[in-house]
Amino acid sequence: MNSFRETKKAFPYLLPLIIIIAVVSVYPFVRGVLSSLYGSSIFGNAERFVGISNFKALFNDDLFWLSLRNNLIWVVCCVSLEFVFGLLIASLLNLQCVKMRNLFRALVLLPWATPPVVAGLVWRYILATNGPLNIILKTTGLMSNPPSWLITPGYSLTACVVVNIWLGLPFMSIMLLAGLQAIPSDVYEAARMDGANAFQKFCHITMPMMKSVIAVVVTLMCIWTFNTFDVVYVLTNGGPGNSSLILSLYGYQNVFAYYQRGYGASIGVISLLILLIPVSMYIRALLKEVEAE
Amino acid sequence: MKRKRRFLIVIANLTAVLTVVLILSPLLLLFLNAFRQTSEILKKPLGLPRSFYLGNFSHIFARTSFTDNLKNSLLTTIITVFLCLCATTPAGYVLSRFSFIGRRVIIIWLLASQAFPGVLMAVGFINVLKSLGLYNTLPGLVVLYMSFTIPFCSWLLKGYFDQIPISIEEAAMIDGCTRARAMYKIVIPLAIPGLIAVGTFAFMLAWNEFFFALVLLQDSKRYTLPLFLARFLGTGGAVEWGYLCAASTLCVLPPIFIFLAFQKYLISGLTKGAIK
Numbered sequence: 187m188n189s190f191r192e193t194k195k196a197f198p199y200l201l202p203l204i205i206i207i208a209v210v211s212v213y214p215f216v217r218g219v220l221s222s223l224y225g226s227s228i229f230g231n232a233e234r235f236v237g238i239s240n241f242k243a244l245f246n247d248d249l250f251w252l253s254l255r256n257n258l259i260w261v262v263c264c265v266s267l268e269f270v271f272g273l274l275i276a277s278l279l280n281l282q283c284v285k286m287r288n289l290f291r292a293l294v295l296l297p298w299a300t301p302p303v304v305a306g307l308v309w310r311y312i313l314a315t316n317g318p319l320n321i322i323l324k325t326t327g328l329m330s331n332p333p334s335w336l337i338t339p340g341y342s343l344t345a346c347v348v349v350n351i352w353l354g355l356p357f358m359s360i361m362l363l364a365g366l367q368a369i370p371s372d373v374y375e376a377a378r379m380d381g382a383n384a385f386q387k388f389c390h391i392t393m394p395m396m397k398s399v400i401a402v403v404v405t406l407m408c409i410w411t412f413n414t415f416d417v418v419y420v421l422t423n424g425g426p427g428n429s430s431l432i433l434s435l436y437g438y439q440n441v442f443a444y445y446q447r448g449y450g451a452s453i454g455v456i457s458l459l460i461l462l463i464p465v466s467m468y469i470r471a472l473l474k475e476v477e478a479e
Numbered sequence: 480m481k482r483k484r485r486f487l488i489v490i491a492n493l494t495a496v497l498t499v500v501l502i503l504s505p506l507l508l509l510f511l512n513a514f515r516q517t518s519e520i521l522k523k524p525l526g527l528p529r530s531f532y533l534g535n536f537s538h539i540f541a542r543t544s545f546t547d548n549l550k551n552s553l554l555t556t557i558i559t560v561f562l563c564l565c566a567t568t569p570a571g572y573v574l575s576r577f578s579f580i581g582r583r584v585i586i587i588w589l590l591a592s593q594a595f596p597g598v599l600m601a602v603g604f605i606n607v608l609k610s611l612g613l614y615n616t617l618p619g620l621v622v623l624y625m626s627f628t629i630p631f632c633s634w635l636l637k638g639y640f641d642q643i644p645i646s647i648e649e650a651a652m653i654d655g656c657t658r659a660r661a662m663y664k665i666v667i668p669l670a671i672p673g674l675i676a677v678g679t680f681a682f683m684l685a686w687n688e689f690f691f692a693l694v695l696l697q698d699s700k701r702y703t704l705p706l707f708l709a710r711f712l713g714t715g716g717a718v719e720w721g722y723l724c725a726a727s728t729l730c731v732l733p734p735i736f737i738f739l740a741f742q743k744y745l746i747s748g749l750t751k752g753a754i755k
Contacts, residue, residue, distance in 0.1 A: 196577035218603030299738035437598035454599030
């Protein structure tokens with residue numbers, strides 16, 4: 187195989203992609219990363235090179251550490267709960283005995299199509315002090331004095347997590363369902379003949395055969411969840427008292443509210459460095475298949 | 480044994496129905512409240528509409544920038560979807576069919592760009608857009624939307640093209656068809672389900688996008704719908720839930736219709752193409 191000849195043949199098809207990626211992805215990315223090395227000067231708009239002092243400042247910034255902590259809690263809670271509930275929903279919709287499975291599947295997916303801002307709005311209403319949720323909790327006697335979920339420091343981040351799970355659950359469920367459906371039924375049949383119970387089948391067939399799907403979906407979800415902005419912005423805007431501040435929000439505030447562009451960009455760079463772990467896992471999982479071709 | 484099985488089937492069906500109702504209840508609440516007055520919503524948060532009240536809708540159309548913002552959303556989304564399809568079709572094709580130098584690097588970039596924080600991209604973009612006169616304009620927003628739709632959609636389409644046997648176009652090329660013609664006449668028609676999947680995905684991403692719109696668009700006439708909703712919610716004082724629910728309903732219906740119409744393609748496109 188002559189890969190140089192191949193490249194020449196591919197070139198006319200490749201050129202538009204390279205130009206577009208260079209203009210809308212590589213260039214702004216590089217500019218963004220570089221601007222983390224600049225700080226605003228006291229003289230007007232001009233920015234001056236400050237090296238890594240933005241990162242040094244971040245290291246001593248309590249709000250940065252708080253938002254980093256919140257961000258990690260946010261990702262771990264969202265993705266792990268989405269995974270557990272997603273697997274339950276996928277298993278339920280994979281049962282032959284459930285009537286109207288296709289209709290249910292379509293309906294369960296609807297939150298996926300919902301704009302996150304709309305989801306935030308609706309849930310802000312549901313979770314309000316005198317909102318529907320608290321009324322239900324009171325009338326059913328589950329909680330005599332339910333808190334104001336969004337404006338109480340201990341609950342605000344949890345409330346955001348719940349809403350984000352509502353939004354992310356459909357994608358997780360449907361991908362896991364596709365994984366379940368790809369397992370040939372005769373494997374289960376054979377296990378049944380050998381007298382395996384449901385739990386054994388789950389541990390020794392379902393999980394191992396879903397390994398690659400789970401790896402891709404979970405890492406992808408971690409990446410998407412890590413950078414979430416809209417849900418938290420609409421629900422709490424990081425409040426009350428920064429109790430639900432996450433990195434994307436803190437970066438946004440620095441760049442567009444405090445006009446600390448370099449400082450905000452350095453928060454983005456840190457996010458990216460943390461994301462290198464799931465991203466490399468994600469790419470490796472997907473490239474395995476590319477290379478297998 | 481048989482009775483136990485029957486019992487389990489009933490339980491499974493009931494759980495499924497309950498799950499669906501629970502998941503859909505927020506949207507249902509939204510649709511119902513769109514037809515109620517704010518005072519009524521606040522008095523009885525869980526009540527049903529007493530009559531087919533359309534005052535909320537007439538208010539947002541007559542008294543707010545909603546109509547303009549709806550147009551902006553439609554325009555931005557349609558142009559993004561169109562440009563995304565034009566750009567990703569050859570991109571997916573070339574990634575699927577050629578093993579050129581640097582292919583691996585490009586694929587890694589496409590996948591890695593999913594992780595680029597919005598803040599970083601916004602900072603990188605804003606000066607360029609300002610100097611091009613695209614700051615605070617919808618064309619500028621389309622450029623920003625290309626930055627996150629094109630990478631993932633190229634990857635998705637590549638996966639779809641991989642499913643189409645290469646022998647079909649090779650046969651056509653042996654018969655004297657050029658490669659470009661073979662792609663245009665044979666591969667693209669076969670990839671239409673994939674193109675629909677990509678179009679649906681790009682539609683939902685662009686329609687629902689909020690962060691870049693918030694950063695780029697400054698005056699209310701140029702807002703897209705999510706930005707309109709967020710600003711309407713946050714103008715301080717008492718929240719006008721009736722108006723807000725009506726506007727949200729209109730904002731959520733287009734993606735839901737598109738989604739219900741094309742979800743079959745979207746799901747198979749994602750599972751075959753991007754996730755596997």
